[in-house]
Amino acid sequence: MRKILKTFMAVSALVISGEVIGQDLDILIKGAKVYDGTNSPGKVKDVGVRDGQIVFVGKAKAGFAASREIEAEGMILAPGFIDPHTHVEGDLSHPDRRSNLAYLMQGVTTVIGGNDGSGPFPIGEKLDEWEKNGIGTNAGLFVGHGTVRRLVLGNKDVAPDENQLEEMKSLVAKGMEEGALGLSTGLFYSPGSFAEKSEVVALAKVAHQHGGIYDTHMRDESSYSIGLLSSVEETLEIGRESGIPIHFSHLKALGADVWGMSDEVIRKIEEAQDAGMEVTANQYPYEASRTSLIAAVVPRWAEDGGYEALLERLQDPNLLDTLSEGMTENIRRRGGPSSLILSDSKMPEIDGKSLEKMAAEWQMEPWEAVFKILKESSAVRVVSFNMQEEDIVNFMRQPWMMTGSDGVVAHPRKYGSFTKKLVEYTLEKNVIPLEFAIHSSSGLTAETLGIKDRGFVKEGYYADLILFRLDELENNADYDNPSALSGGMQYVMVNGKLAIDEGEYTGELAGKAIKK
Template sequence: MKILSGKLFNLPFFDINSIWLILVISGMMFSCGPKVQELDYLIVNALVFSGENEGPIHTDVGIKGEEIVFVGNSGQKRLKAVKVLEAKGLILAPGFIDPHTHLDRDLSSPEYQSNLASLMQGVTTVFAGNDGNSPLPIGRKLEEWERNGIGTNAGLFVGHGAVRRVVLGLEAKQPTAEDLTEMEVLVAKSMEEGAFGLSTGLFYAPGSYAKEEEVVALAQVAASYGGIYDTHIRDESSYSIGLLASIEEAINIGRKTGIAVHISHIKALGTDLWGKSKEVIALIESAQKEGINVTANQYPYLASKTSFRATVIPRWAEDGGNDAMLVRFGNLEIRNRLIQEITENIRIRGGAEALVFSESENPIYDGMSLREFADMRKLSEAEAAMAILTEEPNLGVVSYNMVEEDLKNFMLKDWVVTGSDGGSGHPRKYGAFARKIGYYAHREKWTGLSFAIHQSTAKTARILGLDRRGLIQEGYFADLVLIDLERYLDKATFESPYELAEGVEYVFVNGNLVINKGEFSSDLKGKALRLNQTKK
């Protein structure tokens, strides 16, 4: 029986040796073909947003270990995946990056270290130590997170206020040359331990007591390590030097040091500033044309949340800390001055009815406005403010003091990224990214979807100096989110601020599937991030 035709191979005949040779050659040819690429996960049929401000494409994404190792048409490659994730009807984006939170305590708590509030929005990396208030030493906190585990990646800024408290306490005094040197050493040490830059809270005591020259000196240290200057500016309203002068101060710090300036939760706060967003934008864009690197982050809400004390009490009355403040409350010689200034600060914030207590030690006060408290106690608004702070010096307040025009104007700028300012008692902790992308971009069409995702991923990563995060690209860390866009919404409200967002189906953190079909795996796969490591 003839197995092969000699004519077909242009050979006169075949014997058994010839057949064997052909089979060996064929095997060699097959073995020299493309190798099978082994994957842990292959995500197919998703609509993929790369993280750049560009239209989405239908493509497949492969993960091996911690990294994205394949982006393309899986049907044209020899791939073998442990798990194929069918993602038809979902969008795939880089994990969102939150540049401004107050989650350092959450990440250190066994109850909240998973950071589920962020994960269920699709956030895979968060930053803390903002507003000048950071843990110290930085290295010790990062090592703690590595040892105990965290649900998302996390980085830290070194807080100017924290450094100032170590060296100068809570007093409204200026540093000597020796004091300033000690502060510079603390900032340098923090940068060497992995801080991503210097943060300030120049609105808050004790940061508010610092003059510009002090901040310039410390920002210069952070700049020498490649860090940025993240600032809650001195005045977002009309408390002291005003919003525009505070923006100019931040720009000037960048001008003097060469440091990249990042303005945290940019806004026009209070009735005196409504409609001023265009002037703020013009000032910043003029500085950008000058060559100064200025960016900002924004949370997509019309109400802020901060300490009630910082909202209504003048800074001079806080000099020396809480005990000194309470002594001043009882000093009849200065009480009239206090009442006048507290009354004006309440007006700036939109009135006593616009100030709603949050995170009270006494639950009956939660959700109560200053107006309601004053009526209940039969006190003037200013006297009521001092009375409740005597009872609860750490009371929080939600302040309804912004307008939609300004919110939108800032949101549409390509140098403004999404941030939550996430902390307890405000829905932004549980909903900022879902509200920005799911509501304002997808439903209200304020921005394009690619633009909103870019503002939450690649743009943020570049501002912060993050290496290989924020893009869907081969060689990048596999921080990824898959979202059912029609269901993607924030559920947290001011009345119920602790509701998880909906619509996130899958989340990968460093290549690990931690949200699977909307359910948390309980795996803590986040990393403590350090600037000096990501720069290597």
């Protein structure tokens, strides 16, 4: 209350007839076209920052001192972008990567981890570690269903008994009490894939009681198990039965079997919204996905017990036909062996090559090549081209769709999702207007995740701000060079500190832990 009163009094003293007078500021940004994160068209305004907060948005008159003035005529000022789905926990904990530069250079000032049902635990320890050691962006976490399940049940295809379910619920409650934004699931991946809907509903109820949301990589985005449409319905049923707001992560129609189904997915979501449910989603603007070779190709039943158990099954002659048939079908679902590009492995001879190429070099069938690779390493990843532009655009235009990178190495989405959306889909293709591109990357995300005082250019909010010229933004990351930093973001401010100044990283580690 004292903080709110102090800010109100300061702002009240500043503003007379819409003009701002007599104020000492840390930074004054003059004459920018401000897109405030509300999906409203931009307006030319001045913005003042002091002690990490936005203290006015209006027209500044002479008669005050600012430690730094930025003449921003012709530039766009927007809230710092918020990415609801990343995999940067390792980066933020690494002394050489904690600046999170891949995101700062896109204008992202807040990242969320713990997605796909997997992430750090305990939540509080990790958030405290990041804030103590310093991070380049703000960061928050979901509590992962897969993490909780693994702690209680291991990697086994079993259902929890009553006591085990209570233990899992207590772990979710602990994560929420320590600041998690909600519960995340990866029902496509083991061990989350072994869970029945009732288990997920029970845990979602706990997260809902603590004010969280349900963030999900749903059970099937293609035709692996229950199918895309049935998976959407299962997700919505989890929301209906638990009462929790639903958030689909990287919503897509993956694979030839489900191309063109975006209209039906949208219809199901809108029906749920019309019935009173809170349903949102995020997406990355790329036609290729990236995941582990195991997740992409291996039938999920073969993972029961973990990697060591999988290796035993790969060498069991009694399972050869079943495994090879299952892998062959999954390779087809992903677009065929030519569309699966191998990466991030302990086998450098296969990096950047397609599964088809490796199978030809080794003179074997694609499923045999998978066997050979997995016997050497469980760390192999694949980039697979399995989505259509029409579905991507259809999802992107929805008012409940926000930007999320699902950022991982060896895929350009980590370094370019936000820049690509602005450059390609707003400037070049005019798929969505600039105000919605910004809103879907800032204010909409903050409201969805329950992040207070961020995501908008408003007085009293934290000064997470970005300045750029749209026609100068550069998306430099592609599939051949996936780790190229974006260019053109001139100023990026995190909690009132300039992390990017005139296009260059300043070394600031001004990020804070985001807690529910």
